[in-house]
Amino acid sequence: MKGSEDSYRDIRIANVRIDPELATTLAAIIDEGTLDAASKRLQITPSAVSQRLKTLEQQLGRILVVRTKPARLTEAGEAVVRLARQVALLEHDALVGVGIDDAGATRRISIPLAVNADSMATWFLAPLARLSARHDVDFDLHRDDQNFTARLLESGTVMAAVTSEEAPVSGCSVSPLGVLEYRAMAEPGFVQRWFADGVTATALAAAPFVDFDRRDTLQHEWLRAMAVGQEGVPRHYVPASHDYALAVGHGLGWGMVPLLQEAPGLVPLGGPALRVQLFWQQWNLRSELLDTIAGEIAAEARRVLGASVSRPRSHPASRRKRGRAEAG
Secondary structure (H helix, E strand, C coil): CHHHHHHHHCCCCCCCCCCHHHHHHHHHHHHHCCHHHHHHHHCCCHHHHHHHHHHHHHHHCCCCEECCCCCEECHHHHHHHHHHHHHHHHHHHHHHHCCCHHHCCCCCEEEEEEECHHHHHHHHHHHHHHHHHHCCEEEEEEECCHHHHHHHHHHCCCCEEEECCCCCCCCEEEEEEEEEEEEEEECHHHHHHHCCCCCCHHHHHHCCEEECCCCCCHHHHHHHHCCCCCCCCCEEECCCHHHHHHHHHHCCCEEEEEHHHCCCCCEECCCCCEEEEEEEEEECCCCHHHHHHHHHHHHHHHHHHCCCCCCCEECCCCCCCCCCCCCC
16 A cells, blocks of 8 residues: 555646546545445445546545545545535535525535534534524534544534634634533432532542543543542543433432533532633635524524624634533
8 A cells, every 4th residue: 555655646747637526426435434335325336436536546646545444534535525525515505596496406415513512412403403494404413522623624524513622723714602611510319428528639539420431521620620630530431411411410420511411409519610612613615505504503502602792713724722512
C-alpha cells in the first residue's frame, strides 16, 4: 500500500476536475462502510463501485480510502467527501429554487449532524421532528464527545454540529446556542450510605460515581473543585444519556446530571454547578435548507437553554478545541 501511495504522490496532474458522480460514490462507500453496501445504495454492481473508486484515485493521484471494514478516509478522501456533500446540498437548494420540488420530484437529502448525548436526550430532537414534517430530509445523527465534533466537521462527515468549541472550524460559521447546567446529584439511599457524615473529601474519595464514558470529564472537574483527585475513586461507565440519569436515580453512583434531566427525589450534593456553553457550527455555505435547520435549532435552544441571540461568526478556511456536554 505504501509503495502505491508513494507512486501516486509522484504524479503531476494538471487541470484536474472531480466528477460529482465519482465523489458521490466515495461518500456512499464511507457512509455504508463497504463497497458492497455502497453498491446496494447506488444500485450498481460492486465491481462498478470499485472501478469508480479506482478511476477517481487515478485521476487525483491520491489514495482516498483505507480498505478496512468499515472503510476509512485518508486526508485526501476527506476533502472529496466534503465536496460531495456540499454539491448534494447545493443541488437540493437549486432544485427547490427552480420549482422542481413543488412537483414532488426532488430526491430526499441526507443531512448528517453531530450532537452531544445530553442535548439529544433533552432538547435537540424536537426541532428535527418539526423540520422533517416540512422538508424531505433524512437526518443522520452522529453522537460524539465535544472534543471530536470539530474533527467531524473538518472531515466532511457532518455538515453541522452542536459543540462546546467557540472557535470556528476552518470554513465554518459559529453561533451560540445556550448553556447546559450540571449539578452533582445522588439517590437518597446512596447519600445515606456514603455521605452520612456529609459530603467530605474523605467520603468522595470512596463513594463510586458514574462516568458517561472514558472521555467524560465532568465528574472529574467537580471532584477537583471539591479538592479530590479522581484517580482511584470507584466509578461505573454508563454510555447513554437517559440511562446515565437512570443509573444515578437507581443509586449506582453519584453523577453530574443536567438540570433538564433531574428527576424528583434526587439529592444535590452541593459544590459548584458546571455550566457548559454550547455552540452551533455549520459549513459556511449559502444554503437555504442548512440555514433553515440552523434557525429551527437556534429557536429551540433559546426556548430551552436560554441562548442569547448574536451574529454568527465565521472562519474563512483554517484553525483548531469540556466531556460529555458537547457531542458525546
